[in-house]
Amino acid sequence: MSVTIKDIAKAADVSLATxxxxLNGSGYVKETTREKVHDAIKQLHYTPSAIARSLSTNKTNTIGVIIPDINNPFFGEVIKGITQVADEHQLNIILCDTDDCKEKELKAIKLLREQRIEGILMTPTYGEEAHDSAYMSTLDNLGIPVILMDGHVKYANYSGVFIDHVQGAYDGVEALIHAGHEKIAIINGRLDSRPAKERFLGYKKAxxxxAIPLHEQYIFNGEYDHERAYTMTKKILLLEDRPxxxxxxxxxSMLGCVKALNEQSLSIPDDMAILGFDKVDALNIIGMNISFINGPTTLMGKTGMNMLIESLEKQKDVHMRELKQITLxxxxxLKGSEKKSV
Structure with missing residues (x-):
C-alpha cells in the first residue's frame, strides 16, 4: 500500500498544508516541525510522486528531445551530450524518434506538450517541404523554448546549434585533391535537406x-542509408571513366559504399580511395582506417542543452529573449583511405 501525504501528516501530527x-520547500515552517515531517517521511519510506510534485510546482523538470533516426550513431552521440548536461541540472528527458516523418514529428510534439515539458531540443524532418503552415502553427503555439540541432525549419528562425557542413565537405574533398585525385565522385544525402545541400556546396567549392571540372556522372544524390549508397557505389564502379x-x-552511406567495394574485392585505397563525413565506429573497430570529417556531435548535444537551459532561465523576461545560433x-x-595508388 502506497504512503500518502495524509499518512505523513498523521504520523508527524501536523496539517496537510505543512x-x-x-515537500515543496515553500512557505515558512518551524525547524522543529520540519524535522518531525522529515522523520515521518523516513519512517514511512515515503517517495514523492513526480506527477504530483509537477502539479503543485507547475514544473516537470523534463525536456523533450526529437530526432529523425535513432539508429543513426550520429544522433546517439548527440543524445550523449544532451544527457550529460541534463544530468548536471537534474533534468529528465523524453526521447522521441520520428523516422524522418512529418506526421510522426507532429505527433511527438503534441505528445510532449501534453506531458507539460519545459522545452524541446529537436532535429526537424529533413524534407523542408514538410514545413507547411500546419507544421509551423504547431511549433509556434507551443509556448516553450525550442532549440534546433543541426536542422532548419523552412521560413522560420529558431535558436540552435549547427555544424559547418560547407567547410567540412570542402576540407574533405581538398584532402582528396591533395592526395592526387581529380576524378572524385560524391555520394550525397537528400538534396531537400540542409546538410546535404551544404555538403554538396563544399564539394563543388573545393x-x-x-580548377577541377564538375562532372555530372560523378554526382549521386540519395538518402541517408546504406542500401541506397550500396547501389550507387556499384553504379560508380561501372562508369566507363571511373573516378x-x-x-x-x-x-x-559509408557502410553501403564499403560493402559494395568489398563485394568486388576492391582494396581501399589502392583500387578506390574514400573519405566520409561523420565517423563510423564500426569500421574502426574491425580495423578499417577510413578517413573522415568529424562533426562535433557530443559537443553539439551539450551546447544545445546549455542553450535550452539558458532559454528557460530567460523566458520569463521578454527583454532577454533573443535568437541565438551557434555553428561548430x-x-x-586522415587515416590513409584518401591516398592515391602510385
Missing part, C-alpha cells in the same frame, strides 16, 4: 578552387 510546504576517389557525405567547426581525420 507537509506540502516541507573542385572549383583547384579514383569517392567522397561519401554521411556515415550510414568539424575536424578532418
Amino acid at each position: 507537509v506540502s510546504r516541507v 573542385l572549383n578552387k583547384y 579514383t576517389a569517392i567522397f561519401v557525405s554521411n556515415n550510414l 567547426l568539424p575536424e578532418l581525420h
Whole structure:
C-alpha cells in the first residue's frame, strides 16, 4: 500500500498544508516541525510522486528531445551530450524518434506538450517541404523554448546549434585533391535537406578552387542509408571513366559504399580511395582506417542543452529573449583511405 501525504501528516501530527510546504520547500515552517515531517517521511519510506510534485510546482523538470533516426550513431552521440548536461541540472528527458516523418514529428510534439515539458531540443524532418503552415502553427503555439540541432525549419528562425557542413565537405574533398585525385565522385544525402545541400556546396567549392571540372556522372544524390549508397557505389564502379576517389557525405552511406567495394574485392585505397563525413565506429573497430570529417556531435548535444537551459532561465523576461545560433567547426581525420595508388 502506497504512503500518502495524509499518512505523513498523521504520523508527524501536523496539517496537510505543512507537509506540502516541507515537500515543496515553500512557505515558512518551524525547524522543529520540519524535522518531525522529515522523520515521518523516513519512517514511512515515503517517495514523492513526480506527477504530483509537477502539479503543485507547475514544473516537470523534463525536456523533450526529437530526432529523425535513432539508429543513426550520429544522433546517439548527440543524445550523449544532451544527457550529460541534463544530468548536471537534474533534468529528465523524453526521447522521441520520428523516422524522418512529418506526421510522426507532429505527433511527438503534441505528445510532449501534453506531458507539460519545459522545452524541446529537436532535429526537424529533413524534407523542408514538410514545413507547411500546419507544421509551423504547431511549433509556434507551443509556448516553450525550442532549440534546433543541426536542422532548419523552412521560413522560420529558431535558436540552435549547427555544424559547418560547407567547410567540412570542402576540407574533405581538398584532402582528396591533395592526395592526387581529380576524378572524385560524391555520394550525397537528400538534396531537400540542409546538410546535404551544404555538403554538396563544399564539394563543388573545393573542385572549383583547384580548377577541377564538375562532372555530372560523378554526382549521386540519395538518402541517408546504406542500401541506397550500396547501389550507387556499384553504379560508380561501372562508369566507363571511373573516378579514383569517392567522397561519401554521411556515415550510414559509408557502410553501403564499403560493402559494395568489398563485394568486388576492391582494396581501399589502392583500387578506390574514400573519405566520409561523420565517423563510423564500426569500421574502426574491425580495423578499417577510413578517413573522415568529424562533426562535433557530443559537443553539439551539450551546447544545445546549455542553450535550452539558458532559454528557460530567460523566458520569463521578454527583454532577454533573443535568437541565438551557434555553428561548430568539424575536424578532418586522415587515416590513409584518401591516398592515391602510385
